[in-house]
Amino acid sequence: MDANQKYAVIDPTTGKLDRRIFSDAAVYDDEMEKVFGRAWLMIGHESLVPAPDDFFHTYMGEDPVILTRDGQGRLHGLLNTCRHRGNRVVRCDDGNAKRFMCSYHGWTYRNDGALEYVPGEAEAYYDALDKSSLGLVEARVETYAGVVFATWAKDAPSLEAYLGDARWYLDTVFNRRDGGMQALGPMKWLEPVNWKTLVDNCSDNYHVPTSHLSSARVQTRYIGRPPLSHEDQFASPNQHAFVNGHSITFRDADDNVPRFVHGMSKDTMRLFQQYHEATMPEVERRLGAFRARRVQLGNHSIFPNGILGLRMALPRGPLKTEFWHFVLVDRDAPDEIKRALRIGSQANNGAAGMFEQDDVDNWRQVTLASMSRLGRQHPQDLSMGLGHAGPHPDYPGLVSERYISENNQRLFYRRWEEFMNAASWAHIPLDPITARFDGTATMRG
Numbered sequence: 001m002d003a004n005q006k007y008a009v010i011d012p013t014t015g016k017l018d019r020r021i022f023s024d025a026a027v028y029d030d031e032m033e034k035v036f037g038r039a040w041l042m043i044g045h046e047s048l049v050p051a052p053d054d055f056f057h058t059y060m061g062e063d064p065v066i067l068t069r070d071g072q073g074r075l076h077g078l079l080n081t082c083r084h085r086g087n088r089v090v091r092c093d094d095g096n097a098k099r100f101m102c103s104y105h106g107w108t109y110r111n112d113g114a115l116e117y118v119p120g121e122a123e124a125y126y127d128a129l130d131k132s133s134l135g136l137v138e139a140r141v142e143t144y145a146g147v148v149f150a151t152w153a154k155d156a157p158s159l160e161a162y163l164g165d166a167r168w169y170l171d172t173v174f175n176r177r178d179g180g181m182q183a184l185g186p187m188k189w190l191e192p193v194n195w196k197t198l199v200d201n202c203s204d205n206y207h208v209p210t211s212h213l214s215s216a217r218v219q220t221r222y223i224g225r226p227p228l229s230h231e232d233q234f235a236s237p238n239q240h241a242f243v244n245g246h247s248i249t250f251r252d253a254d255d256n257v258p259r260f261v262h263g264m265s266k267d268t269m270r271l272f273q274q275y276h277e278a279t280m281p282e283v284e285r286r287l288g289a290f291r292a293r294r295v296q297l298g299n300h301s302i303f304p305n306g307i308l309g310l311r312m313a314l315p316r317g318p319l320k321t322e323f324w325h326f327v328l329v330d331r332d333a334p335d336e337i338k339r340a341l342r343i344g345s346q347a348n349n350g351a352a353g354m355f356e357q358d359d360v361d362n363w364r365q366v367t368l369a370s371m372s373r374l375g376r377q378h379p380q381d382l383s384m385g386l387g388h389a390g391p392h393p394d395y396p397g398l399v400s401e402r403y404i405s406e407n408n409q410r411l412f413y414r415r416w417e418e419f420m421n422a423a424s425w426a427h428i429p430l431d432p433i434t435a436r437f438d439g440t441a442t443m444r445g
């Protein structure tokens with residue numbers, strides 16, 4: 001660690017993590033600028049704005065943003081702040097509109113952000129107002145397989161470079177079908193937790209047999225799989241990989257069994273198996289045989305705050321996070337599959353979800369510990385699996401030897417440091433793309 005760097009919160013040789021990053025207001029302010037002001041942020045899905053002039057209200061960090069599709073079908077990410085005195089120009093969650101009129105004084109913007117009309121332009125402004133410089137502030141927007149990302153950073157790399165080899169894994173869920181995916185939701189709720197607690201949890205399989213003991217027993221009994229005891233977790237052939245801040249857990253599966261998802265049960269398992277088999281030729285064409293048949297994405301996070309599919313951890317202060325939980329389904333999947341996924345996803349990871357409630361309690365406690373005057377003087381210990389990760393001949397990224405490891409968490413906080421210490425994107429390292437992307441699937445879907 002460079003002694004001149006402002007943030008040195010994770011010790012890579014011991015795994016000790018400074019707890020103050022979960023509650024300190026100054027750190028949080030810096031995060032809003034250095035992390036959320038720079039990174040590519042997941043803001044929605046193309047299926048939320050399918051038609052020309054559709055819009056969907058979302059957030060980039062704490063900044064309110066309107067995701068629009070203009071009359072030509074192009075996507076825009078517009079800061080929802082009138083350039084006159086700052087009123088919000090959109091006050092609802094979604095809709096269809098060619099223009100947005102500010103309800104304070106009536107300045108009116110096109111859905112591509114341009115300021116089109118100002119009351120009293122001649123009478124009040126003497127025709128001296130430069131409308132062309134007063135459009136809604138626009139973010140850069142790019143998509144990956146229908147998922148919409150945006151960044152405020154003009155010097156950010158392309159989204160493709162940003163995702164890098166993580167896409168090799170992400171494709172196995174987000175990019176399976178020719179028809180793409182469809183986002184249902186979101187369900188939204190607030191929790192008194194720091195946003196990072198749930199991001200780092202995406203690679204924490206160590207907690208499952210303890211925190212989720214009762215939920216796991218119900219699941220195992222009802223579904224029959226996957227078994228989730230400590231023994232099963234330690235013996236699991238599943239692995240972790242890390243690329244550019246993105247944490248991946250995955251299963252190397254060669255058993256022609258579909259990826260486990262909430263919504264599978266004894267009643268629906270046959271449906272999922274049939275769907276898996278019926279779509280395999282298409283998936284194989286799109287992803288190549290190896291990824292289609294063997295690689296199954298598990299829990300994952302996309303730096304900084306995209307978690308578990310299309311789900312966002314929106315920061316609302318150091319001690320509060322707004323959860324936006326969508327369910328992503330293959331657009332062309334049978335309705336029974338969509339229904340099972342919708343119910344299963346909400347029942348397990350929705351606001352009152354069985355697994356979610358176990359998790360939230362932990363994240364609250366981690367956040368509270370950071371506020372304890374004495375507690376925060378003692379670092380977290382993230383030493384598990386230190387020195388047991390590296391390149392792998394078959395899998396891209398930095399791969400942990402074992403499934404139960406804190407390698408991804410250590411690297412997540414190192415990535416956080418890289419963003420927090422960098423003066424600009426020129427100082428944020430990016431791993432080159434080295435994976436072989438067999439098949440026809442592309443960034444565009």
Ligand code: FES
Binds near residue numbers: 086104105106
């Ligand atoms: S604040 Fe929007 S028109 Fe005045």
Ligand SMILES: [Fe+2]
Binds near residue numbers: 208211212355358359
């Ligand atoms: Fe959990």
